[in-house]
Amino acid sequence: MRPAVFQVGGTLYWTILTRNPDTGVLKDADSTPSIAVRKNGASVGDSVTITKRSATTGIYDCSYNPAAEVEGDSFTFEESATVTGTTTSSATYNFSWAVRAIRTGAVELDSATQTQLDSIETDVAALAAAGEITITSPVVDMGADGLPVKIEIVQGADYLLADSTQIAMSLTGTFPAWTSASAYLDILCGGVELSLTGTITTATGGTRALYFELTATQSATLVDSTKDTPSQDIGVFDLRVVLSNTHVTYPINRGKFVSRRRSQA
Secondary structure (H helix, E strand, O other), X not given: OOOOEEEOOOOEEEEEEOEOOOOOOEOOOOOOOEEEXXXXXXXXXXXXXXXXXOOOOOEEEEEEOOOOOOOOOEEEEEEEEEEOOOOOOOEEEEEEEEEEEEOOOOOOOOHHHXXXXXXXXXXXXXXXXXXOEEEEOOEEEEOOOOOEEEEEEEOOOOEXXXXXXXXXXXXXXXXXXXXXXXXXXXXXXXXXXEXXXXXXXXXXXXXXXXXXXXXXXXXXXXXXXXXXXXXXXXXXXXXXXXXXXXXXXXXXXXXXXXXXXXXXX
8 A cells, every 4th residue: 555645744654575486475576666756747767775685585664755746746756667477577566656755634625616725825924923002092001012902981981082092003013905905993881892994094014003983872872881890891802904806804803992981060
């Protein structure tokens, strides 16, 4: 039996059995079998290590360690062995088989799905490299590391561009292009869900900028998260950016959001 796949960076092992062409019984080949290697359809000069197993008849152990293989590479092995029979002067056996390089845990995907996954991986890698994030709103708590971890608003107040009280965000790092993208601030506070559509002001480069507006009517709907009732604890928010290729990214995930009651006269 020959392997069908092998791990990138690994070594292939298999066995060749040679037999008497007249009886089918194991018999040593007239000389060590030969194996030619083809990579992705092209002949390569790689050699396969072939060793006659000690104290056996007709058993040859083979190993092959390819160089610079990547996931998806296909290798074809063309085996040849000549054996002289009891009455037959000699018979040559030829056998060809192929194996594909994979990564651990990988599965075979159609090309369209693989292309989509490759694009998503690129987006995720870019987001992972993101650096400083700055949020400007009327009230912002800063974490111990200096990064904003909370947006805090007062119920019934307006947060509008016209008043310079909008919720503005600036993100510095490496991101996929935001050209023609859509930005959303998804808020969950005290069991109330609210999604705001933002305006992207800087869509490319190392620093991205955008802002969100929140009306008094909208802010009044957010439950006071400072109450003692567990279901009305501090809320969370996500910054969701849907790219022009419809891929969904989260430059900020599960930031803290607090809606406070305004003071009563």
